[in-house]
Amino acid sequence: MSHHAQTARTLEHLRSLHVGSDMDTELTGQLARLLKPDDEGELSPEPIRFTRTNETRGIMVVGGAGSGKSHLVHRALMKFPVLAEGGYGRPRFLECSVPSPATLKSMVLEMLEKSGYGTVSPTRQVWSLVQILRERMRMTGTVVLWIDEAHDLFCADRNLILRALKSLMQGDDAVIVVLSGTEELAQVIRTDPQLQRRFSTVAFAALVPELHGDLFQQIVGDYCQRAGLGAPVEADLVGRVFHGARYRFGRAIELIVRAIEVALHAEASDLTIDHFARAWAMHEGCSADQNVFYVEQYRLLRLDQASEDAPRVSTRRRG
Amino acid sequence: MVMLFPHLPFHPDETPLSWAARSAAFHTGGRLVPFLNDLGIDLWSLKRGEECALARLCSISGQEHAPVARNAVTSLGDRHYALRGERFAAEFLTGPVTRFCPSCLEEDAVGAARPATRWRHRLIWSLSVVRVCPEHQIPLLSHRGGDWDDGAHELQALPWESEALVVGPLTLRQPSPLQDYVVGRLAGASGPAWLDGQGVEQAVRATEMLGAVIAFGAGQKASNMTESMWDEAGRAGWPVMSEGEAAIRTTFMDLLKRSETNPGSMHPKTSYGMLYAWMSASRLTKDPGAIRPLLREHILDTVPLTKGQILLGSPVEAPRVSSVAKIAAGELVHPMTLRNLLADQGAISASDREAPCGHIFLRYDEARPSIRMLKHAVPVSRVPEFLGASRPMVAALLEIGALTRLTGVEAASSKMSKAVDGLEMAAFLERMQVRLPEVAEKPTTMATLAKAAEKGRVKMSVILSMLLQGRLLRACRLAGATGLAAVLVDPQEIKSKLALPRPGMSGELALIILGFDPSRGRRVFCHPKAAPLIASEPYGEDVWVSPAALENFRRKYVTKKRLPLVMGVRPLAIEKLLRERGVKPIWDPREFGAAIYERADLTKV
Numbered sequence: 007m008s009h010h011a012q013t014a015r016t017l018e019h020l021r022s023l024h025v026g027s028d029m030d031t032e033l034t035g036q037l038a039r040l041l042k043p044d045d046e047g048e049l050s051p052e053p054i055r056f057t058r059t060n061e062t063r064g065i066m067v068v069g070g071a072g073s074g075k076s077h078l079v080h081r082a083l084m085k086f087p088v089l090a091e092g093g094y095g096r097p098r099f100l101e102c103s104v105p106s107p108a109t110l111k112s113m114v115l116e117m118l119e120k121s122g123y124g125t126v127s128p129t130r131q132v133w134s135l136v137q138i139l140r141e142r143m144r145m146t147g148t149v150v151l152w153i154d155e156a157h158d159l160f161c162a163d164r165n166l167i168l169r170a171l172k173s174l175m176q177g178d179d180a181v182i183v184v185l186s187g188t189e190e191l192a193q194v195i196r197t198d199p200q201l202q203r204r205f206s207t208v209a210f211a212a213l214v215p216e217l218h219g220d221l222f223q224q225i226v227g228d229y230c231q232r233a234g235l236g237a238p239v240e241a242d243l244v245g246r247v248f249h250g251a252r253y254r255f256g257r258a259i260e261l262i263v264r265a266i267e268v269a270l271h272a273e274a275s276d277l278t279i280d281h282f283a284r285a286w287a288m289h290e291g292c293s294a295d296q297n298v299f300y301v302e303q304y305r306l307l308r309l310d311q312a313s314e315d316a317p318r319v320s321t322r323r324r325g
Numbered sequence: 326m327v328m329l330f331p332h333l334p335f336h337p338d339e340t341p342l343s344w345a346a347r348s349a350a351f352h353t354g355g356r357l358v359p360f361l362n363d364l365g366i367d368l369w370s371l372k373r374g375e376e377c378a379l380a381r382l383c384s385i386s387g388q389e390h391a392p393v394a395r396n397a398v399t400s401l402g403d404r405h406y407a408l409r410g411e412r413f414a415a416e417f418l419t420g421p422v423t424r425f426c427p428s429c430l431e432e433d434a435v436g437a438a439r440p441a442t443r444w445r446h447r448l449i450w451s452l453s454v455v456r457v458c459p460e461h462q463i464p465l466l467s468h469r470g471g472d473w474d475d476g477a478h479e480l481q482a483l484p485w486e487s488e489a490l491v492v493g494p495l496t497l498r499q500p501s502p503l504q505d506y507v508v509g510r511l512a513g514a515s516g517p518a519w520l521d522g523q524g525v526e527q528a529v530r531a532t533e534m535l536g537a538v539i540a541f542g543a544g545q546k547a548s549n550m551t552e553s554m555w556d557e558a559g560r561a562g563w564p565v566m567s568e569g570e571a572a573i574r575t576t577f578m579d580l581l582k583r584s585e586t587n588p589g590s591m592h593p594k595t596s597y598g599m600l601y602a603w604m605s606a607s608r609l610t611k612d613p614g615a616i617r618p619l620l621r622e623h624i625l626d627t628v629p630l631t632k633g634q635i636l637l638g639s640p641v642e643a644p645r646v647s648s649v650a651k652i653a654a655g656e657l658v659h660p661m662t663l664r665n666l667l668a669d670q671g672a673i674s675a676s677d678r679e680a681p682c683g684h685i686f687l688r689y690d691e692a693r694p695s696i697r698m699l700k701h702a703v704p705v706s707r708v709p710e711f712l713g714a715s716r717p718m719v720a721a722l723l724e725i726g727a728l729t730r731l732t733g734v735e736a737a738s739s740k741m742s743k744a745v746d747g748l749e750m751a752a753f754l755e756r757m758q759v760r761l762p763e764v765a766e767k768p769t770t771m772a773t774l775a776k777a778a779e780k781g782r783v784k785m786s787v788i789l790s791m792l793l794q795g796r797l798l799r800a801c802r803l804a805g806a807t808g809l810a811a812v813l814v815d816p817q818e819i820k821s822k823l824a825l826p827r828p829g830m831s832g833e834l835a836l837i838i839l840g841f842d843p844s845r846g847r848r849v850f851c852h853p854k855a856a857p858l859i860a861s862e863p864y865g866e867d868v869w870v871s872p873a874a875l876e877n878f879r880r881k882y883v884t885k886k887r888l889p890l891v892m893g894v895r896p897l898a899i900e901k902l903l904r905e906r907g908v909k910p911i912w913d914p915r916e917f918g919a920a921i922y923e924r925a926d927l928t929k930v
Contacts, residue, residue: 094330096330096331119327122331123329123330123353125364126363127362127363129362130359130362134359138353138354142353145354
């Protein structure tokens with residue numbers, strides 16, 4: 007096997023690794039709370055109804071960009087055997103992201119396509135589409151509807167979409183709705199008390215060197231071992247990684263894997279901070295004096311200066 | 326293309342439309358048409374079995390194409406369809422009526438949360454001949470909503486909630502053999518050869534029509550038949566049709582006999598009812614198949630028809646049976662004249678003379694000679710004109726038998742006795758023309774017939790018979806004149822021929838030799854009822870008997886007077902022998918004056 011192929015395999019392996027955290031247990035706990043246990047105490051593929059109107063509850067997973075929300079939710083859903091295996095050989099959850107432009111109709115069409123009904127007449131009314139969607143979710147035994155990047159939903163059709171989500175959580179064939187998105191999502195949901203009531207929140211906290219430093223030290227060591235490299239020796243490396251990854255969990259892991267990739271391509275024997283610096287520079291496209299791994303006082307670097315300086319968009323709803 | 330999930334497989338006994346309707350219920354929980362609109366398939370394209378619609382439905386559904394195409398009824402345009410190599414018209418299908426078996430649907434839906442996704446509209450239910458469920462043996466129910474999309478046969482759209490579909494307990498009944506045959510034939514099985522030889526629709530239609538006449542009589546109208554009556558008709562027609570042509574002919578004959586007991590005119594419709602009405606309809610767009618020539622042949626053979634009448638689509642060129650009135654109409658002759666002639670010729674019985682012409686039936690072929698005669702009849706009063714002869718000459722011709730009257734002098738009450746056969750006359754003239762050489766000028770020794778008779782003091786009939794026998798070798802024909810007026814004969818020749826001894830003797834002498842009475846004995850030359858015993862030729866007023874003819878007579882017959890000579894026994898003994906052996910003379914001796922025996926009879930003695 008050539009060197010390149012070996013490298014690619016190693017990286018593939020590293021990327022597929024899952025780093026367990028408290029978030030996993032929290033999300034699976036929340037999900038288990040929403041599923042009905044059967045007579046033997048095992049979870050069944052049926053949501054618990056909370057009110058007399060047979061309503062279900064939903065989960066909102068909020069985290070900054072790159073904090074690993076999608077990975078977390080997918081893994082949590084797949085962890086439940088009752089959800090992972092459905093009646094027709096597909097999981098019992100429906101995963102879809104928000105199409106662009108995000109109107110109610112395009113959203114429902116996207117969900118229909120994901121459910122296996124890809125061609126729809128353009129003259130169909132939205133209500134009939136929603137009806138078909140409900141029917142299909144009932145027919146395929148879908149229990150969870152997961153909308154990824156849900157913060158993109160809230161545009162012109164925001165009220166309609168919220169109402170549609172609410173209606174999907176009511177009735178005999180109601181489903182659990184999981185929304186994952188950035189902080190923006192949490193803000194919008196908070197504006198609607200009816201929705202807020204129905205959603206519990208799982209929030210990604212920012213990384214703190216004091217709390218997560220040791221964990222990441224271990225992760226770097228473990229990853230290097232798997233890649234056949236010597237572990238880096240720099241003491242403040244984790245702090246620099248955290249800062250460079252904007253204190254986001256997913257981005258930090260991604261940065262480590264990229265640094266290993268650089269090291270493997272350079273055929274180095276040890277992973278050094280230089281590899282991190284080059285990996286970061288390649289991704290951020292910054293000069294050496296702005297590189298978080300070279301600058302002495304890296305904490306003072308304002309990484310997203312441009313966007314922070316830009317005038318803030320009014321959060322007030324238009325219309 | 327995005328495929329539909331989950332896959333809902335096609336069932337081999339359903340129609341493509343049924344599968345689409347089930348898919349609609351399965352995937353959208355809704356009706357067929359919006360589902361097809363989603364898929365971009367036109368309902369009627371699918372209904373017509375168009376390839377593009379089927380292919381798209383199959384590829385979106387991830388279904389193998391062949392089984393679906395096999396069950397698709399394809400439209401050929403102009404209300405014609407095809408299924409598995411069989412072609413038929415729209416009437417072969419149920420059209421906007423949806424037929425279904427409630428028990429089958431019940432079985433389909435067992436254990437299903439949503440029955441609509443399981444209900445299959447079976448392919449055979451869309452055939453109009455299938456009226457009983459072969460599995461449950463109950464009559465199929467029919468529904469027609471009156472909506473624009475009735476033709477889609479969407480079971481899911483039936484008003485299941487309303488009372489319309491509620492029926493009482495259904496009586497068990499076997500599927501008709503005709504239905505079994507059609508279902509089997511579409512599945513590829515073979516049936517009776519005669520039916521397999523024609524289109525499936527022709528087979529069904531003919532069986533039902535024939536069966537309807539058998540079961541409900543010739544008075545039943547097709548438009549008043551209910552579905553259960555058609556089913557009954559199919560059952561009644563099957564035993565006959567499955568056996569083939571011979572059985573069908575026998576049935577036609579039975580139907581004819583059945584109708585003969587009914588009073589009324591002999592029209593094929595009174596015997597074959599709707600079967601005949603169907604096949605003789607002027608707007609018949611579909612070929613009824615092999616039964617039509619069969620029935621036509623049968624009607625031609627048995628039912629009186631008029632020449633030129635349209636029978637089952639084509640005019641009757643040569644009717645085989647007809648009434649005198651209809652023959653007369655077709656041949657443009659007077660019916661009564663024809664009737665009398667036919668009676669004279671013996672084609673119809675003499676008692677029919679008094680019957681109305683419309684009530685006398687006979688085979689056309691038997692009337693043909695009479696018709697021919699009638700058409701070419703020439704009145705005797707006009708014959709001189711035609712032959713270029715004088716009236717005595719015509720009388721002489723009639724006398725010697727060169728011309729014959731259409732009927733005997735006994736029946737002189739009718740016109741025909743005053744007419745002769747024109748064709749015979751034409752042949753006579755033709756013979757003259759050929760036999761006699763033509764001369765430009767009259768030779769001085771020759772004379773016309775009348776003149777020759779006058780000069781030679783010979784009877785005209787004698788001259789004419791000599792002429793016709795070809796004995797006047799010098800006779801010739803004058804150019805520029807016509808008929809007998811042109812014939813020239815030599816009086817000297819006539820004289821010499823009469824003087825010249827001929828072999829044989831006159832009739833009078835022959836009778837004397839044979840020992841017969843001179844007047845009553847003439848019967849041996851000319852008998853009104855039998856062939857003459859002695860062949861003779863006309864000879865003036867008398868006849869001439871050749872030695873050969875006399876010898877011939879002697880070889881076959883013997884008179885009583887000669888018996889003792891022939892047998893060498895005494896007359897009294899002969900008398901006894903004849904009495905004992907029961908040998909009788911051929912004619913009554915008291916009437917004839919002498920006893921003549923056949924030699925063949927005497928061998929017993």
